[in-house]
Amino acid sequence: MTTYNILILNGPGLSGSALSEIEETCRHTCQQSGAGLDFRQSDDETEITRWLEIDAQEFSGIIISPVANKEAATFDFERLQAAITSIAHLNIPIIEVHLENIFLTGSNISAPLKVPESDAGFIAGLGIHGYLLAIQSLATKINR
Numbered sequence: 001m002t003t004y005n006i007l008i009l010n011g012p013g014l015s016g017s018a019l020s021e022i023e024e025t026c027r028h029t030c031q032q033s034g035a036g037l038d039f040r041q042s043d044d045e046t047e048i049t050r051w052l053e054i055d056a057q058e059f060s061g062i063i064i065s066p067v068a069n070k071e072a073a074t075f076d077f078e079r080l081q082a083a084i085t086s087i088a089h090l091n092i093p094i095i096e097v098h099l100e101n102i103f104l105t106g107s108n109i110s111a112p113l114k115v116p117e118s119d120a121g122f123i124a125g126l127g128i129h130g131y132l133l134a135i136q137s138l139a140t141k142i143n144r
Contacts, residue, residue, distance in 0.1 A: 003034045004060035004142050006135065009048055010041040011066040011080075014099075022128055029132050033139040035060075045076050049083035056087045061138035062094045063131065084120075093119040093141045095134040101125030 008026060010019065023039045030037040038059070042048050048066075056062060066080055084094060102124050121137060123130040 005036040005038060005058065006030060006061045006063065006138055007051075007055065007059040008037065008039045008063045008131070009051060009065070010039075011045070011048055011064075012043040013067050014041060014065065022131055025128055026131050026135060029135045033135060035135070035139060035142075045079055049079055052080075052083040053086055056092055057090055059092060060142045062092055063097055063134045063138070064094065065097045065099070065131075067098075091119060093121070093138055095121040095123060095137060097130045097134050098124040099127050099130065 010022075014022070019041055026039060027037055038055075040051060042051075052062070052064075064080070064084075066077065119141070121134070123133055126133065
Protein backbone atom coordinates (compact mmCIF):
# COMPACT_ATOMS: atom_id res chain seq x y z
CA MET A 1 0.00 0.00 0.00
CA THR A 2 1.42 3.36 -1.04
CA THR A 3 1.25 5.91 1.75
CA TYR A 4 3.30 8.73 0.20
CA ASN A 5 4.94 9.63 -3.12
CA ILE A 6 8.54 10.48 -3.98
CA LEU A 7 9.70 12.37 -7.06
CA ILE A 8 13.15 11.55 -8.42
CA LEU A 9 14.50 14.00 -10.99
CA ASN A 10 17.60 13.17 -13.02
CA GLY A 11 19.39 15.75 -15.10
CA PRO A 12 21.72 15.32 -18.07
CA GLY A 13 24.38 12.66 -18.40
CA LEU A 14 22.34 9.66 -17.27
CA SER A 15 20.68 7.41 -19.82
CA GLY A 16 20.35 3.90 -21.22
CA SER A 17 21.02 0.87 -19.08
CA ALA A 18 22.48 2.89 -16.19
CA LEU A 19 19.27 4.94 -15.94
CA SER A 20 17.12 1.80 -16.21
CA GLU A 21 19.10 0.05 -13.47
CA ILE A 22 18.78 3.04 -11.14
CA GLU A 23 15.05 3.34 -11.80
CA GLU A 24 14.43 -0.38 -11.21
CA THR A 25 16.41 -0.36 -7.98
CA CYS A 26 14.67 2.81 -6.76
CA ARG A 27 11.22 1.37 -7.56
CA HIS A 28 12.01 -1.76 -5.57
CA THR A 29 13.27 0.27 -2.60
CA CYS A 30 10.22 2.56 -2.69
CA GLN A 31 7.86 -0.41 -2.77
CA GLN A 32 9.59 -1.86 0.30
CA SER A 33 9.18 1.51 2.05
CA GLY A 34 5.50 1.87 1.10
CA ALA A 35 6.23 4.80 -1.22
CA GLY A 36 5.00 5.55 -4.70
CA LEU A 37 7.64 6.72 -7.17
CA ASP A 38 7.61 9.14 -10.06
CA PHE A 39 11.02 8.73 -11.76
CA ARG A 40 11.95 11.31 -14.42
CA GLN A 41 14.99 12.25 -16.51
CA SER A 42 15.62 15.14 -18.85
CA ASP A 43 18.60 16.80 -20.48
CA ASP A 44 16.55 20.02 -20.61
CA GLU A 45 17.07 22.21 -17.54
CA THR A 46 13.90 24.17 -18.35
CA GLU A 47 11.87 20.97 -18.13
CA ILE A 48 13.48 19.94 -14.83
CA THR A 49 12.88 23.34 -13.22
CA ARG A 50 9.29 23.32 -14.52
CA TRP A 51 8.73 19.88 -12.95
CA LEU A 52 9.94 21.26 -9.64
CA GLU A 53 7.93 24.46 -9.75
CA ILE A 54 4.67 22.88 -10.96
CA ASP A 55 4.67 19.30 -9.69
CA ALA A 56 6.51 19.49 -6.34
CA GLN A 57 3.38 19.95 -4.23
CA GLU A 58 2.14 16.50 -5.33
CA PHE A 59 5.01 14.74 -3.54
CA SER A 60 6.06 14.11 0.06
CA GLY A 61 9.77 14.13 -0.83
CA ILE A 62 12.05 14.91 -3.76
CA ILE A 63 15.41 13.49 -4.83
CA ILE A 64 17.40 15.47 -7.40
CA SER A 65 20.42 14.24 -9.32
CA PRO A 66 21.30 17.39 -11.29
CA VAL A 67 24.07 15.88 -13.44
CA ALA A 68 25.49 12.39 -13.69
CA ASN A 69 28.98 13.11 -14.94
CA LYS A 70 31.44 15.86 -15.79
CA GLU A 71 30.45 15.79 -19.47
CA ALA A 72 27.04 17.13 -18.41
CA ALA A 73 28.45 19.82 -16.12
CA THR A 74 27.15 22.72 -18.24
CA PHE A 75 23.79 22.49 -16.45
CA ASP A 76 22.58 25.84 -15.07
CA PHE A 77 22.71 25.18 -11.32
CA GLU A 78 21.64 28.73 -10.45
CA ARG A 79 18.36 28.15 -12.27
CA LEU A 80 17.81 24.85 -10.46
CA GLN A 81 18.70 26.47 -7.15
CA ALA A 82 16.14 29.23 -7.83
CA ALA A 83 13.45 26.61 -8.58
CA ILE A 84 14.18 24.79 -5.31
CA THR A 85 14.12 28.09 -3.42
CA SER A 86 10.74 28.90 -4.98
CA ILE A 87 9.22 25.71 -3.50
CA ALA A 88 10.96 25.88 -0.10
CA HIS A 89 7.77 27.18 1.53
CA LEU A 90 6.13 23.80 0.83
CA ASN A 91 8.42 22.19 3.45
CA ILE A 92 9.05 19.16 1.25
CA PRO A 93 12.30 17.35 2.10
CA ILE A 94 14.71 17.51 -0.85
CA ILE A 95 17.86 15.42 -1.18
CA GLU A 96 20.50 16.14 -3.81
CA VAL A 97 22.27 12.99 -5.04
CA HIS A 98 25.45 12.71 -7.12
CA LEU A 99 26.70 9.32 -8.31
CA GLU A 100 30.28 10.56 -8.34
CA ASN A 101 32.23 12.25 -5.56
CA ILE A 102 32.08 15.89 -6.59
CA PHE A 103 34.64 16.82 -3.92
CA LEU A 104 37.54 14.96 -5.55
CA THR A 105 40.41 17.07 -6.78
CA GLY A 106 39.81 17.88 -10.43
CA SER A 107 36.07 17.22 -10.34
CA ASN A 108 34.22 19.91 -12.23
CA ILE A 109 30.67 18.61 -11.85
CA SER A 110 29.28 21.14 -9.41
CA ALA A 111 29.18 22.34 -5.88
CA PRO A 112 26.22 21.36 -3.72
CA LEU A 113 23.12 23.45 -4.27
CA LYS A 114 22.65 26.08 -1.58
CA VAL A 115 19.01 26.45 -0.67
CA PRO A 116 17.66 28.66 2.13
CA GLU A 117 14.71 27.67 4.27
CA SER A 118 14.46 24.11 3.06
CA ASP A 119 14.67 20.63 4.53
CA ALA A 120 17.53 19.65 2.22
CA GLY A 121 20.15 16.92 2.29
CA PHE A 122 23.13 15.93 0.19
CA ILE A 123 24.70 12.60 -0.82
CA ALA A 124 27.68 12.17 -3.18
CA GLY A 125 30.11 9.52 -4.30
CA LEU A 126 28.10 6.42 -3.37
CA GLY A 127 26.94 5.48 -6.87
CA ILE A 128 23.49 3.92 -7.03
CA HIS A 129 23.56 3.43 -3.25
CA GLY A 130 23.20 7.20 -2.86
CA TYR A 131 19.69 6.98 -4.31
CA LEU A 132 18.79 4.14 -1.93
CA LEU A 133 20.11 6.07 1.05
CA ALA A 134 18.11 9.12 -0.07
CA ILE A 135 14.90 7.06 -0.35
CA GLN A 136 15.46 5.57 3.10
CA SER A 137 16.17 9.01 4.54
CA LEU A 138 12.98 10.43 3.03
CA ALA A 139 10.99 7.47 4.38
CA THR A 140 12.32 8.20 7.87
CA LYS A 141 11.58 11.94 7.62
CA ILE A 142 8.11 11.47 6.15
CA ASN A 143 7.01 8.73 8.55
CA ARG A 144 7.97 10.64 11.72
